[in-house]
Amino acid sequence: MKQYPVPLSKSDLMSVESPARYVGGEFNAVIKEDMMEELEKTGKTSYVRFAFCFPDIYEIGMSNLALQILYHVLNESDFVACERAFSPWLDMDKILREKNIPLYSQETKTPLCDFDILGFTLGYEMCYTNVLQMMDLGKIPLLAKDRGEDDPVICCGGPCAYNIEPMADFFDIAMMGEGEDMILELSEKVREYKLSKNTDHPMTRKELLRNCDAIEGIYVPSLYEVSYYPDDASAKAAGAPACGAHVVPADDGVKKVIKKRIIKDLDTCTYPTAPVVSNLRVVHDRSYLEVFRGCIRGCRFxxxxxxxxxxxxxxxxxxxxxxxxxxQNTGYDEMGLLSLATSDYTRFPELAENLLSTFEGHHTSLSLPSLRLDSFSLDLMEKVQSTRKSGLTFAPEAGTQRLRDVINKNIREEDIFSALRLAFMGGWSTVKLYFMLGLPTETDEDVLGIADLAKRIEKLYFDVGRETGQKMRRLDITVSTSLFIPKPFTPFQWEPQNSKEELIRKQRLLKDNLRSRNIRYAWHDFDSSVWEVVLARGDRRLGPVLLEGYQSGLFFDAWDDHFQLGKWVEILEKHGMKIEDFAREFSEEEILPWDHVSVGVNKKFLLSERHKAHAETTTPSCREHCSGCGAATFGAGECFSKRNTASAGCSGTGEEKGSGKEGEA
Known part of the structure; x- marks a missing residue:
């Protein structure tokens, strides 16, 4: 493989933390040498150069499965060459700026401004200003309206793309849904755009974006107009149906609703079985096997x-x-089974046993994410962790049954203690328990319920020791709390977030009641959660706020040591807004900034689920009953097969036949 020199001196590289972040040359990295040579010799325009950009440091980005999947998909194409780029840490950021060296790709060290497409994956709102950092260092105009015919097309995908409005000023394109097919269709449009430059009728950038709008799942923010009405009176005066952020097409022919894309058959979908293997230890230093997509559970947060x-x-x-x-292709000694709830895979025991049989004698172990307490199997966990017995992780989310019913967690207290009794009898002594603070309807009784549950689990451990007579190791229980953030496309998208002061009070209440040498308490940063809700539920008014914040030196907000809430609040208020504008309770009638996007699950169903939450009523899993959320309209997956065999209650309207109550299951 041809080696492309790093545009930095040895002394520059040796002066920064982890210089291996910036040199490339990893095992399984792809460089299309024939394509590159032809580009260098002839300037041929029929190839598309795509830079997959991750807006955080290398060690985090290289743990991202979406990066590996789309890198593989694009490089399997005969007309796309995909490379990678990551946010440089502050020390390298300083060097690049001082020496005026553009941020470059890992594979060929090409400046980002020389690519045809930059694709950002957005998994976390707190990385938004790192997107601006990468574009700025890559010598690309930050605002989409300022880009010319020769500038790259800037696109994004990932969960945050479903409400891209706060970042709409900066992106040419947002992709809604699973990108394997969509990203190739976008690349083909850019290829046509490049080829047109050698004709008598070259395509303009605006025409390119209009052509991309025709692709299902693609949203072109510049083709839409936004009106914001803060209250019903202003909306009525303008003839609008309700208050809120109205995003509508600016011209005829632009789609009114952007529908997400999915891959219907994962068995036939391309998967990276030879992923890029990092030269340094990354956050999740293992290979990943994606088991399934979607979730049957419906936790309302x-x-x-x-x-x-x-x-x-x-x-x-x-x-x-x-x-x-x-x-065979990576050399990793650990493989993660990845999905939202891996133990919900219908053939999970068979899968685990077959994989363990395949790896027998190879010193390769399987790792699982947090487990469902109602589907815990001691026999299975003994097999999975036979080569490397680590701790167990469970997520009850709430400390009382009442609040677990509100959030539709659908696990009972007997499930919790039954699973942990089995684990303790099997020799496990390290347990992590994840909870949330600030959930809708939460009271102090619910907060204290977390401490009570942890103490009863502690008692259970020693009871098991006395009952069995076995020698017990030291018990290590970690109680970890994150903070509730109302997110788009959930039944709780209308709910308010607790104030910072209230969240701090609840955290102290819990901490004061968790005093035990066997129980540790870890909690999430308050400041970042307060700002995250602004970005998660924001609209286009935040664009100038984010731009000014970045230009003031605010990036790497995902890192607690570098996040400065006070400065963000100051800039937000300077632009006539405050935190409470986004953390408040949204009315069920107002137009939400993401209402022009369809994820399949319809708004009527989400409202029904919200009402059931406040009535402390649960909804069964998709395997027990189809509740008609609307996802069956994709014509794929488990709910589609259930819909074809179930009653008319699975119409996708949120109404169950025979119940007499809308939205109840």
Whole structure:
């Protein structure tokens, strides 16, 4: 493989933290040498150069499965060459600025401004200003309206793209849904744009964007107009149906609703069985096997559980073959089984046993994310962790049954203690428990319920020791709390967020009641959660705020040591807004900034689920009953097969036949 020199001196590289972040040359990295040579010799325009950009440091970006999947998909194409780029840490950022060196790609060290497309994955709102950092260092105009005919097309995808309005001023294109097909269709449009430059009628950038709008799942923010009405009176005066942020097409022919794309058959979908292997230890230093997409559960706070519907599983046969190739092609000694709830995979025991049989004698272990307490199997966990027995992670989310019913967690207290009794009898002594503070309807009793649950689990551990007579190791329980943030496309998207002061009070209440040498308490930063809700539920008025924040030196906000809430609040108020504008309770009638996007799950169903939450009523999983959320309209996955065999209650309207109550299951 041809080596492309790093545009930095050895002394520059040796002066920064982890210089391996910036040199490339990793195992399984792809450089299309024939294509590059032809580009260099002839300037041929029929190729598309795509830079996949991750707006955080290398070690985090290289743990991202979407990066590996789309990198593989694009490089399998015969007309696209995809490379990678990451946010440089502050020390390298300083060097690039001082020496006027453009931010470059890992593979060929090409400046980002020389690519045809830059694709950002947006998994976390707190990385927004790092997008601006990468474009700025890459010598690309930050505002979409300032880009010329020769500038790259800037696009994005990922969960944050479903409400891209706060970043709409900066992106040419946002992709809604799963990108394997969509990203190739976009690349083909850009290829046509490049080829037209050698004709008598070259296409303009605006024409390119109009052509891209025709692709299902693609949203071109510049083709839409936004009106904001802060209250019903202003909306009525303008003849608008309700207050809120109205995003409508600026011209005829532009689609009114952007519908997300999905991959219907994951077995036939391209998967990276030879992913790029980093030269340094990354955050999740293992290979990944994606088991299925979507979730059957419907936890009302969880955005992923709704935007990734419907559930689609890979077959055991395909997964075992992909797992075999991953082990051979990477050298990792650990493989993560990845999905929103891996233990919900219908053939999970069979899959685990087959993979363990394949890896027998290879010193390769399987790792699982947090487990469902109602589907815990001691026998299975003994097999999975036979080569490397680590701790167990569970997520009850709330400390009382009442609040678990509100959020539709659908686990009972007996599930919790039954699972942990089995785990303790099996020799486990390290347990992590995840909870949330600030959930809708939460009271102090619910907060204290977390401490009570942890203490009863502690007691259970020693009871098991006395009952069995076995020698017990030291117990290590970690109680971890994150903070509730109302996210778009969830039943709780209308709910308010607790104030920072209230969240701090609840955290102190819990901490004061968790005093035990066997229980540790870890909590999430308050300041970042307060700002995250602004970005998650914001609209285009935030564009100038984000631009000024970045130009004031505010980036790497995802890192607590670098986040400065006070400065953000100052800039926000300078632009006539305050935190409470976005953390407040939204009315059910107002137009939301993301209402022009469809994820399949309809708004009527989300409202029904919100009402059921306040009535402390649960909804069963998709495997128990189809509740008609609307995802069946995709014509794929588990809910589609159920819909074809169920009653008319699965119409996608949120109404159940025979219940007599709208939205109840």
């Amino acid at each position: 969880c955005q992923a559980g709704f935007i990734y519907r419907p559930v689609r599983e890979k077959s055991v046969e395909v997964l075992c073959e992909q797992g075999r190739q991953l082990e």
